Amino acid sequence: MTTTCCPPVPETVSVEIGGMAIALRTPDPSFHRLIENRYEGFVRASSKSYLEFEVDLCDLSDSSPDDDLEVKFDAGEWLLKRGDFRARWNPETSRGRIRQSCSPYAIDCVLRIVHTLILARRGGFLVHAASAIRGGKAFLFSGLSGAGKTTISRLAPPDATLLTDEISYVQREGNRYVAYGTPFAGELARVGENQSAPISALFLLEQGLQNRIEPVSTTEAIQRLLRNILFFADDPELVNLVFQAACEFASLVPIHRLVFVPDQRVWEIIG
Amino acid sequence: MMAEKYIARSKAIAARLVGSEMMVMSAVDSTFFTLNEVASAIWQAADGRTPLSEIVAGKVCKQFDVDPEQAQRGADRFVDELSQHGILLVSDQPLTGTDSSLERR
Numbered sequence: 001m002t003t004t005c006c007p008p009v010p011e012t013v014s015v016e017i018g019g020m021a022i023a024l025r026t027p028d029p030s031f032h033r034l035i036e037n038r039y040e041g042f043v044r045a046s047s048k049s050y051l052e053f054e055v056d057l058c059d060l061s062d063s064s065p066d067d068d069l070e071v072k073f074d075a076g077e078w079l080l081k082r083g084d085f086r087a088r089w090n091p092e093t094s095r096g097r098i099r100q101s102c103s104p105y106a107i108d109c110v111l112r113i114v115h116t117l118i119l120a121r122r123g124g125f126l127v128h129a130a131s132a133i134r135g136g137k138a139f140l141f142s143g144l145s146g147a148g149k150t151t152i153s154r155l156a157p158p159d160a161t162l163l164t165d166e167i168s169y170v171q172r173e174g175n176r177y178v179a180y181g182t183p184f185a186g187e188l189a190r191v192g193e194n195q196s197a198p199i200s201a202l203f204l205l206e207q208g209l210q211n212r213i214e215p216v217s218t219t220e221a222i223q224r225l226l227r228n229i230l231f232f233a234d235d236p237e238l239v240n241l242v243f244q245a246a247c248e249f250a251s252l253v254p255i256h257r258l259v260f261v262p263d264q265r266v267w268e269i270i271g
Numbered sequence: 272m273m274a275e276k277y278i279a280r281s282k283a284i285a286a287r288l289v290g291s292e293m294m295v296m297s298a299v300d301s302t303f304f305t306l307n308e309v310a311s312a313i314w315q316a317a318d319g320r321t322p323l324s325e326i327v328a329g330k331v332c333k334q335f336d337v338d339p340e341q342a343q344r345g346a347d348r349f350v351d352e353l354s355q356h357g358i359l360l361v362s363d364q365p366l367t368g369t370d371s372s373l374e375r376r
Binding site (some may be wrong): 217221222223226236239240243244247 | 282283287289290292294296298299301305334336
């Protein structure tokens, strides 16, 4: 009797954010489980993918996730590097390879970077902002850590659909901008709903003694927005694309300052 | 006599005219500047070939009705500050091939 030993067959799990599926292929079932748990609601068993990565799981214990992140375009490929991962991706073939430890933080970071690079060429961006849909319209609440993104998300009324409490996905569609849910969670530790809606307004968060909406000048709005947009690549052309995207966004979407007291009444002035 | 200055916009910037103000961001360190109307006029005239004194006389003094000496001092300060961030290139010789291709208006 002959026994044949077969190597494990790589299986694919796709994570779809902003309507864009990224396929991850690995034979390791524990990685599949990790992806399915972390990105619940965003995982597709089989869907046409925009981009496909082979994932090699390995021990990178001598490196730290705190090591400097490097993102550059070289010889036709995007190279992404941090202590806990190395990734390369060829935009022409839409294929790439990730070498990482079996860590949710590594794949999370790779996905965020890849989406920022794709969105930059489409006039969109990822931004530090909570977002929610109410009455068919999306509202973004932008600010860096401590500004109140998680607080405003916790205070959302039952008729609001939370898209994220941390990183909002903004895509340009014709002459409007659309917000998509993301699995990139903040302190709420809860993935957003995988839904989308046209953006009605963006609020720059500021905690204060009373709830009020204040106007901001276009230049201040653009400057504040740019501060909150996620961007990693050391690439002047892409920096310019992101800059122009922020300017375009500010010309089409109302941007206000939202001064708020952390209680539910703040939602009475939104929408 | 002071040496003539020639100024040109760096290629490593992103810029856009918003209303009457020019917004400029360095692609190197993300430093951000909002230029008022006078500074925007100098910025837009920074072609590397026109001497700064000529820009001040021909653009600033004519368009904004300011004293020539005062305008020149202001222009020198503005050019010094932006050149320190690599946003404007300055030389005592005409500069060629440096005009930004990234700028949109």
